[in-house]
Amino acid sequence: MRRLLVALTAIVVTLAGTGVPAQAAPAPGGPGVGDSYFPDYGNSGYDVSHYDIRLRYTPATDTLTGTTTILATATQxxxxxxxxxxxxxxxxxxNNRPATFARQGDHELVVTPARPVRDGGAMTVVVRYSGVPSTKVAAGFTAWIRTPDGAMAIGEPEIAWWWYPSNDHPTDKATFDVSVSVxxxxxxxxxxxxxxxxxxxxxxxxRWSWRSLKPQATYLTFITIGQYDVxxxxxxxxxxxYNAYSQLMTQELREAAQSSVERTAEITDWxxxxxxxxxxxxxxxxxxPPNTLCCALENQxxxxxxxxxxxxxxxxxVVVHENAHQWFGDSVSVADWRHIWLNEGFASYAEWLWSEENGEGTAQEIFDYLYATYPADARVWTTAPADPGVAQLFGDAVYDRGAMTLHQLRLAVGDDDFFEILRTWAADHRYGNATTEEFTALAEKISGKDLDALFQAWLYTPSKPVVAVAATLAAKKAPxxxxxxxxxxxxxxxR
Structure with a gap:
C-alpha cells in the first residue's frame, strides 16, 4: 500500500510539472450583475431560460401561495x-435535491445546492413560497399594488421580487408560463x-394560464387580478x-379608455x-381600476x-408610447439602467411621429415648442440623458430630451438614413440588450457621418444645446x- 501511495504522489507531481491546471473549486455566484445604478439587482453565476410560475391568490386577504420552477444553466x-x-x-x-437557503439583505435569497453545479450544467430550481406581498418592504418600498377587487404586480425596475423568485435584471431574459388560480x-x-x-x-x-414564447425581461412580466371585462x-x-378593462370604471372613463386601447392593433400595425x-x-x-395605478408600463x-x-x-x-416600447425597451432592452433613454426617448419620439401622421403637429413643431418653453435651468437641460442618475431615471431629460436627440439625429442624417437606423437597431438587437454607445456607432455607420458633436451636445452635456434655427427660439405655439x-x-x- 505504501508503494502505491508513493507512486500516486509521483504521478501528481509529474502532472503538476506539466503545467496542466488543477480544477478550481466551485465558487458562489454574485448577488448582483454590477449595474451602474442598481449593482445588487440580478445575480451572476447562472443564466435563466424559462420560468414556470404557478400561483393561487386570494384578494380578500392578499395571500399569495406559489411554486416557481426555474430552468437555468450555470455559467461557472x-x-x-x-x-x-x-x-x-x-x-x-x-436538480431534485433539497437545497439549503437563507436571507441576505432585503431582497436576496441565497441558495446552496446539495451538490455544486458545474459550468455549463443544467439547473432545475423549484421554489415553494407564500406570503402577503403588500406587507413586504424592500429597497424602501412595496411595489405590489392592492386594488379594491384584487392586485397588480406592475413596476419598473422592480416588481418580480414580490411574486416570483428570479434573476431580476434585463440582461437575463427568459420565456414564461404564468398560471394563477383566483x-x-x-x-x-x-x-x-x-x-x-x-x-x-x-x-x-x-385557473388562468398565460404563455410568453419570446425572451422577456423579469420586470416586464406582470399579473393583474380583479374584475375585468376582457x-x-x-x-x-x-x-x-387581448384587452381588459376594470369593471370599477365609470361608463365615461370606460368609453374613453376603450376608444384608445381598442385601437392597439391599428396603432401597432402603423x-x-x-x-x-x-x-x-x-x-x-x-x-x-381608478386611483390604483399611477402611470403606465410597457409590459411585454x-x-x-x-x-x-x-x-x-x-x-x-399613451397607446403609441407604450407599444413603441415593445421594440425599444422590451425586444431591445437596456444592458444597464443608465441607458434608459434608449427606452423612453424612442417611445416619446414615436408619439411625435404619430402626431405627424395624424396632422396634429409635426415633429419639428413639437421640438420647437419644447426647446422654446423649457427654461435654460430646467432639469431637462441640466441632466444628461445618457447618464441621468437614479433620481432622474424617469425625468424630463430621459423622455423629452431623449426624443429631441432623435429629432436632431433625423435632421442631421435625413429621413431615409434615420428610419433605416431605427429599423436596423430593432433588428440587430432583437430579443437582446444594448447600450448608448452601440446606438451612436450604428448611426454613424449607416449615415457615414461623424456625429460625435451632436451626441455629445444632446446626450452627454448637462446644459441646453445651441440650436441654429432662429425660428425655433420664437416658437411657443403648442401643436x-x-x-x-x-x-x-x-x-x-x-413611475
Whole structure:
C-alpha cells in the first residue's frame, strides 16, 4: 500500500510539472450583475431560460401561495447562487435535491445546492413560497399594488421580487408560463397568449394560464387580478389581441379608455411600418381600476394603463408610447439602467411621429415648442440623458430630451438614413440588450457621418444645446397633439 501511495504522489507531481491546471473549486455566484445604478439587482453565476410560475391568490386577504420552477444553466462552477425575492420560502430544490437557503439583505435569497453545479450544467430550481406581498418592504418600498377587487404586480425596475423568485435584471431574459388560480368571477391577466381557456377548479377557484414564447425581461412580466371585462380579437395577420378593462370604471372613463386601447392593433400595425415587424406573439392592453395605478408600463405584449390617462377623453398618445416600447425597451432592452433613454426617448419620439401622421403637429413643431418653453435651468437641460442618475431615471431629460436627440439625429442624417437606423437597431438587437454607445456607432455607420458633436451636445452635456434655427427660439405655439402628449408624460414621470 505504501508503494502505491508513493507512486500516486509521483504521478501528481509529474502532472503538476506539466503545467496542466488543477480544477478550481466551485465558487458562489454574485448577488448582483454590477449595474451602474442598481449593482445588487440580478445575480451572476447562472443564466435563466424559462420560468414556470404557478400561483393561487386570494384578494380578500392578499395571500399569495406559489411554486416557481426555474430552468437555468450555470455559467461557472457554482457552489451557491442568489435569487431576488422577498416572500416567505418553505423549500428549495436544485436538480431534485433539497437545497439549503437563507436571507441576505432585503431582497436576496441565497441558495446552496446539495451538490455544486458545474459550468455549463443544467439547473432545475423549484421554489415553494407564500406570503402577503403588500406587507413586504424592500429597497424602501412595496411595489405590489392592492386594488379594491384584487392586485397588480406592475413596476419598473422592480416588481418580480414580490411574486416570483428570479434573476431580476434585463440582461437575463427568459420565456414564461404564468398560471394563477383566483376566486370564481375574478380575472387574472398576464403576458402573451392563453394556451388554454380559464379552467374551473374545486373550492370555488378558476385557473388562468398565460404563455410568453419570446425572451422577456423579469420586470416586464406582470399579473393583474380583479374584475375585468376582457375583449378578444385578432390582427390582420392573425395574432391574438387581448384587452381588459376594470369593471370599477365609470361608463365615461370606460368609453374613453376603450376608444384608445381598442385601437392597439391599428396603432401597432402603423408602428411596424416604421420600426419593423412586431416582435412578439400577441398584443393588447389592460386598464386598471381608478386611483390604483399611477402611470403606465410597457409590459411585454400587453401594456397596463392608469385610468388617469383617460380622464380628459381618449388618449392614443399613451397607446403609441407604450407599444413603441415593445421594440425599444422590451425586444431591445437596456444592458444597464443608465441607458434608459434608449427606452423612453424612442417611445416619446414615436408619439411625435404619430402626431405627424395624424396632422396634429409635426415633429419639428413639437421640438420647437419644447426647446422654446423649457427654461435654460430646467432639469431637462441640466441632466444628461445618457447618464441621468437614479433620481432622474424617469425625468424630463430621459423622455423629452431623449426624443429631441432623435429629432436632431433625423435632421442631421435625413429621413431615409434615420428610419433605416431605427429599423436596423430593432433588428440587430432583437430579443437582446444594448447600450448608448452601440446606438451612436450604428448611426454613424449607416449615415457615414461623424456625429460625435451632436451626441455629445444632446446626450452627454448637462446644459441646453445651441440650436441654429432662429425660428425655433420664437416658437411657443403648442401643436394640437401637445395637450395629450404632455399629459401622458406628466403621468409617466411618476413611475
Amino acid at each position: 462552477d457554482l457552489s451557491r447562487f442568489n435569487l431576488d425575492f422577498v416572500l416567505d420560502v418553505s423549500s428549495v430544490l436544485v 376566486p370564481d368571477g375574478v380575472e387574472a391577466i398576464s403576458n402573451g397568449t392563453m394556451p388554454r381557456p380559464p379552467v374551473r377548479e374545486t373550492l370555488g377557484y378558476t 375583449t378578444t380579437d385578432t390582427t390582420a395577420n392573425g395574432q391574438p389581441v 408602428e411596424t411600418t416604421i420600426f419593423g415587424p412586431w416582435p412578439f406573439e400577441a398584443r393588447g392592453g389592460v386598464v386598471a 405584449t400587453r401594456p397596463n394603463y392608469a385610468t388617469a390617462f383617460f380622464t380628459r377623453g381618449s388618449n392614443t398618445s 394640437k397633439s401637445w395637450a395629450q402628449i404632455s399629459r401622458t408624460h406628466a403621468l409617466l414621470h411618476q
